[in-house]
Amino acid sequence: MQTGKERNETAVKVTVNGMILNVVLTIFKFVAGILGNSAAMVADAVHSLSDFITDIVVIVGLKAAGKPADTNHHYGHGKIETLCAAFVGIVLFIIGLEIFVGGLSKILLAINGGKLEQPGIIAFIAAVVSIISKEWLYRYTLNYARSVKSDAMEANAWHHRSDAFSSVGTMLGIGGAIALGGKWAVLDPIAAVILSLFIFKVAFDITYKNTNELTEAAPEKEIIEDIQHIIASTDGVKDFHKLKTRKIGNNIATDVHIQVNNKLSLIEAHDICTEVENRLREKYGNDSILYIHCEPYI
Structure with missing residues (x-):
């Protein structure tokens, strides 16, 4: 069994690796969205940027939680990790809400006769790369999160998967628009709305679990x-x-x-x-x- 110090070192290392991949992926998505004339891909890049922000929060939380007990914290600093996990859950909910509102507004635009722009192939490629990368990062982070029993890391893993989910919607919308014509661009917002519901469920579970711990609830x-x-x-x-x-x-x-x-x-x-x-x-x-x-x- 790992010591507290070894556990935190492993958790921080895994999270830093994820943060590096998030930075590269975010830059790639922004470039692909601009060159491919895809507002959906630019929005997807913003979502990846939020992953980078929560990575920093988790790293700070893990480092703080790893400090030993002192004169002001007789039980150690473990609650900081729980607080960070709850924060990630709240961020996930906000992202889900953003995806839901954005998708619904595009659906209403299409229903009212508005035209959604047809994106380029580079945006489609970026969406596929994002799905593969983020799903791998989700599994990589979740595997280590469970091995070191870190709620903050597990919450962050689900944040990675939420990015993969949003990229699925982006890929379907871009792919449909390219293959079937501009009017099928509405597939993007429809898929986004459906996927946002899954993100809401994960966000609720993470926030509820860790808020309960902050209020001294009994474990399972x-x-x-x-x-x-x-x-x-x-x-x-x-x-x-x-x-x-x-x-x-x-x-x-x-x-x-x-x-x-x-x-x-x-x-x-x-x-x-x-x-x-x-x-x-x-x-x-x-x-x-x-x-x-x-x-x-x-």
Whole structure:
């Protein structure tokens, strides 16, 4: 299992790699949109630029979250990572709203007899390159996000996929306009509106999950049940109560009162507490924040 420092170094490295690709892709999209006379591709480039901005936010958040506890932050700085993940979720929602409104306005323009411009082939190529690049970046980031258990990285991975989704709409619109004629350019905004709904769903899930953590909500039911099982199955634990569990960044924080045989010595009772701690740390990492109070079982 990686240490907190190794985890943060891995997370920052992966995010920096994604940021470099985003910069290159954004420049390419802007050039292709201008040369290919495609307003959709220029808008897609702006979307990629937002990825670059959130990459910076995530990197700053990960570096801050990796700092050890100090006199002002007794539980460490893990909540900063959660805050960054929530921010990425909000940005995703804004991007989804932008894509939805932009697509709907173009649909209404076409319905009212307006003409949508026919783009050039370079814009279509840029859309295909964007889809492949962003889908790869999504999988690359998500794989590492799950291996180091980083909510901020996972949120950023979904931000990459939202860019791929928007590029799908752009590709369909540009491809339809080129292959079928100018009137079929309406395919672009139709696809964009549909895809924006998927982005809304992802944005809601990310924001809700991380906002819950910021307000000290308990983790998933499965985690609580697993912690209960670990405590109850530890030799010497007769019963337990007052279990409280929450997440602080990537770490689990648990408070619990365990009950042991009232005839045990102080040292023996303490050894049982230590065994509970060791088993929890083995499952949830050495940086877990554990407070175990021992009481006599009567």
